[in-house]
Amino acid sequence: MTSFGTIIGPVESTRNYKACIVAALAGLDLATTPAFQMGVDNKTPEYLAKYPAGKVPVFEGADGFSLTDSSAIAYYTALKAGSESTLLGQTAEETAEILQYILFAEGDYTPVMAGVLYPLLGYLKFFKPAHQQFEEQFFRFLDVLNTQLINRTFLVGERITVADVVVACDLIMAYKLYLTSEDRKKYRNLTRYFKTIIAQPAFKAVVGDVVLCEKRIELAAPAKKEKAEKKPAAEKKPAAEKPKKAEKPAEDDDEEVEVAAPKPKSKLDLLPKPNMVLDDWKRFYSNNETKPTAMNWLWEHFDAEGYSFWKVEYKYNDELTKLFMTNNLISGFFNRLERARKYAFGNLLTLGKDDDNMIWGYFIVRGLEVPEEVTDAADYESYNWTAADHTDPKTRAEIEDCFAWEGPSLPRECYDGKTYK
């Protein structure tokens, strides 16, 4: 499938998710930019010349058409699905209602949600009275949605639409960081609805599992105050005179939560130097026929003390439906494996047919255990990772066929696959 365009921006962002989910629902191929660097790639002179606001995401069509604003991109993606699609409703009234919910989510709910969460995340200055006002409005908006959803599965009509995708994506941060089990009981209909939407295979394929909040995030103690306390009282200056780090405006949402945490140094960098350099293998694999050339190289150079092989199988094959959605699920998993890029290589294949398929494959990882760079990925738990003995002829044949995406040892016919490299 050729992609009709590319959504440019950090892959793991609630704004990026919207169009990707719509594309997955519509069976359209929308390319993404997994290597995108927030604050760097959207601030280059070329980017700013095209998109002066310097915001993400933006869309660039294969035909040269470009667009900004996540919900507009999601809407356009749904239009690309054609007139048969119900993603934009089935009547003029439904389409208008979809627009109503998108505007509510973007224009009313999101700024208020940001007013509640961003000060707690350190993106904005915290003012208690303002925060209280935002919180009141925030809960009022949740109430509105909760009431509208009393008797509804979806916001508009009887099927999932772009309104559900946009609203559910905009709710992710609140459900991850703020709405405790008490709140979830209070907003029962909204929570039932949110859980329904995030359980859709297209949603899961793009977003992975959304882990619901256990404890609300709280205001972090301002770094400045701690510093001041260490100084003798006479040296203290009035609070207003010092610039605060936390005053820096937000550049991002979800992804900044992760960026803010200090990056752990990988234990894998402390292992003895291996005899095979993984990047050499990746390069050789990309530039040569897999069977026999690349595989012969691998068997000749593989360092069994520095690396291990793992068979990777999806645990919930019986829930898989359309082949393209299964393949999207693999893409989503690989996007969330970003931290492991330096330490792993693998192929996961979509095998079988529509409504009867499976995900199966093999990985090479640095070290003799599955490293935390892999186990940290949100959907790691959805896969069984079994140590594989590459000296066993049967396993070796499976690895070869897996990396070549064809061959007699594949458990089923190969529809498509993804290479993690």
Ligand SMILES: N[C@@H](CCC(=O)N[C@@H](CS)C(=O)NCC(=O)O)C(=O)O
């Ligand atoms: N309404 C826009 C908002 C886009 C937006 O604010 N994006 C943030 C990241 S979540 C951004 O690009 N911030 C960088 C900046 O403002 O320089 C959309 O939904 O796409």
